[in-house]
Amino acid sequence: MIEAKNSITEIWLAGGCFWGVQAFLSRLPGVIHTEVGYANGNTQNPTYEDVCRRSTGHAETVYVKFDKTKIAMEKLLDYFFRIIDPTLLNRQGNDIGIQYRTGIYYKNPEDRENIESYINGKQASYKGKILTEVLPLDNFYKAEDYHQEYLDKNPNGYCHIDLAILNEIGKE
Template sequence: MKEIVFAGGCFWGVEAYFKLIDGVVTSTVGYANGHKENPTYEEVCSKKTGHSEACYLTYDEDKISLAELLKAYWAIVDPTVLNRQGPDVGEQYRTGIYFTDQEDLEIINTSKLEEQKKYSAPIVTEIQPLTKFWDAEAYHQDYLEKNPYGYCHIPLDEIRKKMNKS
């Protein structure tokens, strides 16, 4: 299994979206690349920890490539906006791609260069090695499965229809 971490605003929707994709094996929401050890949601929201809300994925490279996952990621974020996605504002809602395998960096950078062609503004998505990842509290895991009418900035119903999944 391979691993990648995506930050794209509120992690509930990012997790629900990637769980729709064949080849994604596991997903865990949490807090990436901050400086506070084992932060709570409230601490991350205080803007004092440096973490982003993120989704840690493991995926089967025989079913989906990193390039395909990156294409799916770019489809749900506005990578030109700093510290905001949808109505969510704050550094914890920044976009980010955090890798665990240095060999993935070339694929990520190539994907970013290709995505940049779609925008006149520069892409501000962080691309960094994953230095820390702390699992979010249990109630955040699979949140939109447990709360089907919960808030989400990603149009999951439209995406499910396109994917023919309910």
């Protein structure tokens, strides 16, 4: 079945190390394409080493293209919030640094209100303040090829996300 062109949309999600975030999001029903990269930093075309060792300000981020008739933005965010701790600043799992902050980045200004409403509704579920940044996407640079679908190519690679959560989603 061919998706209606106006049902395809995109969002950029930062949730710590992008390997596991991509492995998780790419398996969700309705997600058409994912790509890992570096978002909202202050340098052009950074490398992984730049992001890890220099003050580029980029977040490890996953570009997500999805069909909103198959997975609504709110549902996608529900799944995203299952794999992150949005109350942590600049860390997820064992990874620490500004590049591991959580963020939701958008291009469509209409998405901002929906995302902020979602987060405001979610806040009651957490003891700490949700620190996930919600910002327009200023820039996104595709990460090196060896980072793309890293956990598919390296099944025993490091991942701070319990991908077994996907089994629960399949039963919903």
